[in-house]
Amino acid sequence: MAQRVAASDGGNKKTSRVRVAVRLRPYMSKQDEKSEGPCVRGLDSQNLEIINWRNATETVKYHFDVFHGEQTTQQEVFLSSVKPILPHILKGQNASVFAYGPTGAGKTHTMLGSSDQPGVIPRAVREVFNLVKAKDEDDGWDYSIGMSYLEIYNEKVLDLLLPSSQDLPIREDKDKNILIPGLTHTTISSFADFDKHFVPASLNRTTASTKLNQRSSRSHAILLIKVVRTEHALPHRQQTGKLYLVDLAGSEDNRRTGNQGIRLKESGAINLSLFTLSKVVDSLNSGTAIRVPYRDSKLTRLLQDSLGGSAHSVMITNIAPEYKYYFDTFSALNFAAKSKLIVNKPFTRETVAVPVLPVKRARDDHEAGGSGT
Ligand code: ADP
Numbered sequence: 001m002a003q004r005v006a007a008s009d010g011g012n013k014k015t016s017r018v019r020v021a022v023r024l025r026p027y028m029s030k031q032d033e034k035s036e037g038p039c040v041r042g043l044d045s046q047n048l049e050i051i052n053w054r055n056a057t058e059t060v061k062y063h064f065d066v067f068h069g070e071q072t073t074q075q076e077v078f079l080s081s082v083k084p085i086l087p088h089i090l091k092g093q094n095a096s097v098f099a100y101g102p103t104g105a106g107k108t109h110t111m112l113g114s115s116d117q118p119g120v121i122p123r124a125v126r127e128v129f130n131l132v133k134a135k136d137e138d139d140g141w142d143y144s145i146g147m148s149y150l151e152i153y154n155e156k157v158l159d160l161l162l163p164s165s166q167d168l169p170i171r172e173d174k175d176k177n178i179l180i181p182g183l184t185h186t187t188i189s190s191f192a193d194f195d196k197h198f199v200p201a202s203l204n205r206t207t208a209s210t211k212l213n214q215r216s217s218r219s220h221a222i223l224l225i226k227v228v229r230t231e232h233a234l235p236h237r238q239q240t241g242k243l244y245l246v247d248l249a250g251s252e253d254n255r256r257t258g259n260q261g262i263r264l265k266e267s268g269a270i271n272l273s274l275f276t277l278s279k280v281v282d283s284l285n286s287g288t289a290i291r292v293p294y295r296d297s298k299l300t301r302l303l304q305d306s307l308g309g310s311a312h313s314v315m316i317t318n319i320a321p322e323y324k325y326y327f328d329t330f331s332a333l334n335f336a337a338k339s340k341l342i343v344n345k346p347f348t349r350e351t352v353a354v355p356v357l358p359v360k361r362a363r364d365d366h367e368a369g370g371s372g373t
Pocket residue numbers: 024025026070101102103104105106107108109110217318
């Protein structure tokens with residue numbers, strides 16, 4: 001018997017919907033000291049299941065717009081979740097891409113990646129340049145590309161391109177565009193030019209803190225790519241399209257880790273922004289809310305004109321398969337899911353494919369089921 005727990009997929013096709021993708025990172029034996037194996041596995045391109053801790057003979061099955069399994073490449077994530085929205089930026093429309101999930105689940109890998117495996121940010125920036133280059137003279141518009149890079153830390157807005165700056169205010173103009181007066185905005189002429197500004201600014205983000213991991217997992221890093229196009233003909237109409245690429249703070253529950261003082265204050269602030277974001281995404285996707293609570297946090301206020309409404313938004317929820325992430329995975333899935341279903345059957349370990357298992361001991365644990373390539 002399958003019992004319906006929640007269903008809110010409701011066939012809501014409004015453009016304000018936030019597309020939700022889930023990406024499961026590969027199992028890492030070093031994250032699994034007790035060698036318990038994974039507790040989550042993909043089922044197909046939209047569904048996954050996780051062991052139900054209340055009753056180990058059951059799994060909970062979740063349904064999303066897209067599920068990216070542990071074998072999914074950076075290129076595949078980009079092609080399916082991000083590339084399709086980029087042409088809109090050249091037409092004066094806004095878009096946002098978020099990486100959500102607990103610290104250690106792959107948000108930065110997804111957004112930034114490495115030089116071997118570049119993530120969404122470098123791929124998206126390259127593609128925006130390619131799209132602009134592909135426009136010919138007959139297009140009738142001139143294009144200019146610019147960037148800003150900021151961080152929201154403790155509900156403070158900080159300019160990563162000008163690290164000495166103080167908390168910046170968020171404003172709305174008469175056309176309901178959200179802007180930050182005083183935030184550095186740099187015109188960029190190529191991908192190399194972008195990198196020249198972006199790389200040192202990324203370092204600003206981490207070296208600003210003594211406990212760099214803590215800080216980067218507690219702040220939201222927000223890259224803005226802006227495309228302004230100006231019509232050749234009179235009256236030289238101008239259109240601006242904004243793309244926000246966001247590596248969110250870790251979604252783990254900081255109250256459980258016994259934080260005190262400044263850390264506790266940070267947790268409260270992070271929880272406020274992420275909590276508000278979840279309320280905003282919920283209201284947009286259920287289509288039932290009277291009010292979308294954008295103004296309740298800095299993050300959602302900043303993204304107000306680029307999340308929901310006529311904007312194109314994608315949330316990539318990153319999860320990790322090891323048991324130590326279990327409760328954070330559960331809460332991330334409950335945030336992201338279109339629906340979930342409790343399924344009365346045991347978690348079938350033998351079909352879990354574990355491709356990345358460098359440690360012998362952990363591999364033995366899974367070989368019993370005859371998988372592992
Ligand atoms: P987060 O930013 O959510 O804290 P990271 O992106 O830093 O997480 O990922 C944690 C670790 O897992 C890093 O070492 C990262 O390289 C690795 N990792 C994350 N996702 C993947 C993936 N899909 N494939 C391979 N390695 C991954």
